[in-house]
Amino acid sequence: SQQGEEDPQALSIQEGENATMNCSYKTSINNLQWYRQNSGRGLVHLILIRSNEREKHSGRLRVTLDTSKKSSSLLITASRAADTASYFCATDADMRFGAGTRLTVKP
Amino acid sequence: EPEVTQTPSHQVTQMGQEVILRCVPISNHLYFYWYRQILGQKVEFLVSFYNNEISEKSEIFDDQFSVERPDGSNFTLKIRSTKLEDSAMYFCASSEARWDEQFFGPGTRLTVL
Numbered sequence: 001s002q003q004g005e006e007d008p009q010a011l012s013i014q015e016g017e018n019a020t021m022n023c024s025y026k027t028s029i030n031n032l033q034w035y036r037q038n039s040g041r042g043l044v045h046l047i048l049i050r051s052n053e054r055e056k057h058s059g060r061l062r063v064t065l066d067t068s069k070k071s072s073s074l075l076i077t078a079s080r081a082a083d084t085a086s087y088f089c090a091t092d093a094d095m096r097f098g099a100g101t102r103l104t105v106k107p
Numbered sequence: 108e109p110e111v112t113q114t115p116s117h118q119v120t121q122m123g124q125e126v127i128l129r130c131v132p133i134s135n136h137l138y139f140y141w142y143r144q145i146l147g148q149k150v151e152f153l154v155s156f157y158n159n160e161i162s163e164k165s166e167i168f169d170d171q172f173s174v175e176r177p178d179g180s181n182f183t184l185k186i187r188s189t190k191l192e193d194s195a196m197y198f199c200a201s202s203e204a205r206w207d208e209q210f211f212g213p214g215t216r217l218t219v220l
Contacts (some may be wrong), residue, residue, distance in 0.1 A: 033208065042111075042198050042211035043150065088150065092206035094163075095140075097150040 004032070004089035005098040012104040019079050021101040023072040023089030032065055034074050035088045037100070043088065046074075081107045109133045111212035113199050119218045120189055128184045128215045130199030139182045140200040140209065141174065143167070150198070156182065157205065189219045 004023045013019055023032070031050045035043040049056045049065045049072065056063045062075040076083055086100040112131045120126050132139050141153040154164040156174055171187045182201075186193055196216050200209040 031207070035211075037150070040196070040214075042213050043200075043209075045208050045210065048208050094152070095155075095206050095209075096152055097142075099149045 004091055004096070006087065006089055006101045008101060009099060010102045010104070012106065013079055015079060015081055015105055015107050017079055017105075019076040019083070019103055019105070021074050021087055021103070023074070023098070025070050025072075025089075025091050025093070027070075027091075027093050029067070029091040029093050031092045032072050033090050033092075034061075034063060034072075035090065035097075037086045037088065039085075043097075046087075076103075079103075079105045081105050109210075111199055111201055111210050113197075113212035113215050115215060116213065117216045117218070119220065122191055122219055123188050126186050126189055126217065128186075128197050128199075128217070130182045130184075130212055131180050132182055132199065132201030133210055134180070136201035136203055136210070138162075138202045138205050138207075139174075139176070140202075141184045142198045142200065142211075143195040144198065144214075145192075145195045153184070155205075162205070186217075189217075191219050193217060194219045 033048045034046040037043045047058050047063050049063050060077045065072045083105045086102045088097045088100040114129045139156040144150045152165050154168045155162045173185045175183050196214040198214045199212040202209045
């Protein structure tokens with residue numbers, strides 16, 4: 001079944017650095033969404049980008065979408081220790097989540 | 108800010124027992140979802156619900172599972188005869204439009220002994 005697949009699986013950076021994670025998917029979509037999950041908690045919606053958009057910003061988050069490559073990226077700028085979490089993408093094709101990118105931001 | 112709520116936060120049950128997990132979606136949302144997450148694994152889609160019927164379900168959502176919107180506010184997931192492998196966090200979510208921004212509840216941790 002189709003799902004968003006995130007990479008890398010894990011990412012460890014220092015506070016203040018930028019973090020980039022990627023998502024690939026398989027079929028045509030209307031939108032792609034990024035979510036965050038702190039350990040053992042529910043998912044929190046971060047940003048939704050529609051298929052006719054190439055880039056979207058929300059605070060320190062920047063999401064890009066390349067429908068020709070069926071890929072998206074999430075950039076977190078000036079990371080903070082509180083950004084430590086797992087990040088997932090999902091598309092409206094089926095909202096199946098991948099294994100996520102586990103981001104660790106060291107203070 | 109409106110939020111999705113789930114009860115109970117933790118449910119312990121014996122294998123073979125029936126459990127009902129409850130969710131109160133955001134009031135003006137029309138689409139409702141259940142997901143599960145086995146410890147250490149990814150979030151798995153179970154079922155989506157719209158207009159009082161199941162709109163999509165995954166291969167996980169077999170005959171032992173059922174969903175219901177018994178009144179105007181609650182959305183429930185019933186597991187008829189629990190198995191050990193049903194132990195997981197179960198998350199409810201809701202959205203205004205199909206597969207649009209989803210708001211997740213805090214989850215119910217189900218432990219089957």
